[in-house]
Amino acid sequence: MRGSSPPLRSIVAVTGAVVLLAAGLLAGTTVPAHAAATITNPGFESSGGTQTPAGWSESSSTGQQSAGFIEAGGRSGSYRLSHWASSAYQVETYQQLTGLAAGSYTLRAWVRSGGGQVAAYLALRGCGGAEQRASIPTTSTWTQVSVTTQVTAGVCTAGIVSNAQAGNWINVDDVEFVSSGGNPNPSPNLIRGVDISTLKKSEDRGGVYRDGAGNQRDALQLLRSGGANYARLKVWVNPADGYNNRARVLQMATRIKAQGMRLLVDFHYSDTWADPGKQYKPAAWNSYSFSQLRDAVYNHTYDVLNALKAQGTTADMVQVGNEINDGMLWPDGRSSNWANLAALLTAGSTAVKAVNSSTLVMLHLAEGGNNSQHRWWFDQATSRGVPFDVIGVSHYLYWHGSLASLQNNLNDLASRYGRPVVVAETAYGFTLNADDAEPNIFNSSLQQAGGYPATPQGQADALRAVFNVVRSVPNGRGLGVFYWEPTWTAVPGNGWDPDNPSSGNGWENQALFDYSDRALPGLSVLGAV
Template sequence: MSGPSHPLRTAAAALGAVLLAAGLVAGPAPSPVRAAATITNPGFESSGASQTPTGWSESSSSGQQSASFTEAGGRSGNYRLSHWASGAYRVETYQQLTGLGNGSYTLRAWVRSGGGQVAAYLALRNCGGAEQRVSIPTASSWTQVSVTAQVSGGQCTAAIVSDARAGNWINVDDVEFTGGGTGNPGGAAQIRGVDISTLLKSQDRGGVYRDSAGTQRDPLQLLTSNGVNYARLKVWVNPADGYNNRARVLTMASRIKAQGMRLLVDFHYSDSWADPGKQNKPAAWSGYSFNQLRDAVYNHTYDVLNALKAQGTTADMVQVGNEINDGMLWPDGRSNNWANLAALLTAGSNAVKAVNSSTQVMLHLAEGGNNSQHRWWFDQATSRGVPFDVIGVSHYLYWHGSLGSLQANLNDLASRYGRPVLVAETAYGFTLNADDGEPNIFNSSSQSAGGYPATPQGQADALRAVFDVVRSVPNGRGLGVFYWEPTWTAVAGNGWDPTNPSSGNGWENQALFDYGDRALPGLAVFGSV
């Protein structure tokens, strides 16, 4: 991730055992609560094309039950549930589930929508607490969404609801109701990560963090207590503000490892932000020949990682470059010169393994739904023998496309290149309001593009949906997700520009802490995926 938009963005069980042995992922999560009841007719196949699908009920406040029906054209199988009418309508299709043990349950479904509704969502209600909802995003391709609720009292109602204008439609298929997320083919997420590169500077400038009840807590303890098991830190060569350099990374690595988290180190090979729109050389390397530049990549990578190892905080995973769709260290390593780019990537990867052979090397691209570009890029890398272990992508729903496009790309990359995949960056807004004078990246247009409301629950639902996509990658190759900068709240002096102490933060409405510094529902997602 590059940060704010203006200068910062321009444009398998065997596998699991290997990763566990290498120390890449944590061991299995505790066994979750199991559902004592499941969805009847989850694929809407039992009754074929009909008014009321077998096992389901329909209701409408205006007598428009006919707006809910099954028809040909399922995601799997032959049929799907649809909501549609020629006039405005409000209808829901639902099932009541009984005989449930107390605990956390998740409703998942594959959906499509033409958009335009007043509201369209999945809901869990009458479960013993407040109703929980997830919006059905506007998407022409099948996309999986999920919503979670705490059950007490033995029952819960799963509902599919449309409050729609004339001609609005949704399709729904392959519904699941499971305890603790057990229904997902990928099982519990192995990596539940966060990028906290700005946290040290935030705390040095007075930033504080509170749990959802308002009690001030150590932010790293708060993260781990909510299920986070991996932290990511970026490295700049000689940043103007002295943060995200070797010394500060060492400081944060000690705190991270002390909490039992694993560590991902993200090398930008720059003095400031590197992303698809800019990959500027560090000032100290600006006059280097290509051979000197290649050696500098090796030496810088080795130096930082060896220092981490020496203090007992060996990196578990390393990114050689950040969002390098168009290469790195321009112009020498731009993607129009793949021989050079491959040599730089190989130098960085070799340095990682020279320090610790079990540290995993990730290659990281933005635009997580861009399959044609990613195929081209990794075909180039693999044909030149660039060594790497993991494929990482950035995927922000409001920039990079639908959940469906992310899913198709990750499934293809994992299969085509035989490597595990993960989302190295994602985030979503919990409000459209700002907490400082810097315009926020996530705005009303972002909300429209992302498909989830800019609310605390919308943010949590968006994050859970990204986890669901990654966990469903076949053969256990979907490792998990890193949320980008959940602790980057609006703290004076901790703005986006390392050269300007008065710069603001365009990210605070995508943090996982509200404007009173309290943890938001999105943070709790890490403990339930």
């Protein structure tokens, strides 16, 4: 990994631009017949440690082509591309591809970066439309990023760009350029989900949503046209504000199904937020014995799901609990008492299948990169025979770790337990500014931890990267991703606290609509992955 130390070998400046056509297929990658060209020397192995990688060109507006070079230490082979210099520099390593049929193409690469650059990104330009970019995040482990464009002119230039301060570095390896049909694990059933639990309250309090041109439209129609095919709704038992209860879920389910979308129902088994730090019983259940509590889980789950079925909006997937790393319905169902927790989970799962045997049951944990904890948890669940179909995780890059940690965990869980996996929650900020008086959760320190810039493009790139991880889970066991609360914009009366109508929203800078209510580029990612 390039750090602040000098290069591993002396750098010889090389100038000039060379455009080479690709002549072969990437090893192990199937490229559709209409893709007449692909990347030459994708792993930088043909360069043998020379200055400029064979098949690639380097340019610099400041005459610093030598800041791009090949050195030892590849991700999968002996060499990698690096950008580094002892003074501030600008450099691009690029390759032009020709003979391309019109259509959608994706550039993917594995990257590492020490951060600090003015800009560091993958680029697709000269393809017939506007240049498309994907930022390279700050990460010490190899992480895959991608960018997609529409080719209309038969040619496209793939670039790796650094505008950097002295000592800033990136490493790049294993580059791919493929038709969108060449994505790993292609599936028309990939979940492109959105959690819209606050949408009804937003609309009732005056919230509006607009397309990119500024035209006001129905929010669900905008999400659907952007590519969303699955919607998630949380269920509280008796919330103070009357939202996210049985009646509201039934209303929203009708709208969701009318858009041709599938439905995930997320049972919190609480009157308010349930997550790893709090799993409070509904007030009406506080005095229950454990057997009564177990029966209440069954009856509440059955009641909501059977009502959905009766109105023709049967749930397609159900979460029995929300982020239940430390159990649910405390103290009875904490993970320190797995016998109780298993009984509660089994009651909920049994109720789901009693309503509709084909509805999938998800068990959902937070901290999507925490493999040791998740192994322990699911070992406990499976050893006690808890029935479930899908493993769900929350993974916010700024809280839960790198893309690599998510990839490793999902791969292991899918293999170890023989079940498909889904990222049930993720999100990222498009700005550090606020749109109301409530401090935002996503701030400058979390942006630094997340590794992507707090910009509309950074938000889109972060979401695309999470999709790439899920699509890379072996044996097609990566089901998809849900974006958490894309419509939770800053609308007075639609704040965090259901007990306090004056509370603000700390999430509006992670919505997929900007402060003028217009759809952001992140929404279009749902239709492009």
